[in-house]
Amino acid sequence: MRLTVKTDLCLRVLIYLQGHKTKAKIQEIADEYGISKNHLSVAVNKLSELGYITSTSGPKGGIEFNSAAGERTVGELIQEIEDFDIVECFNADSNTCTLSPHCRLKGMLKKASNAFVKELKNYKLKDLV
16 A cells, blocks of 8 residues: 555654644644645645645644644544545446456455555544654
């Protein structure tokens, strides 16, 4: 299983924010990790939308970890961000596999993905730091 860059960046932001008790600027985090501010902004917007961080605009603004989100799990976060349709062989119109109506690959991969997320649900976001 490989996580997308967006998920990786979301996790990095949460780790950074939990390690710094003051509001942070996106550029500050981008500089710390040596990554693109534009890519990081997409991750920050998603985290804000999902309630993992709070964002304040203005000269004294910034982003900070929403302490209430600390009880949520790493698995929950990943499940909300990642697309676990690992293979594209599924035909949604006919609800069958385009390779073979007897193909079980999609089901196997779904089961493996569920096990992956289930394991990560054992870890709270506050445990990342």
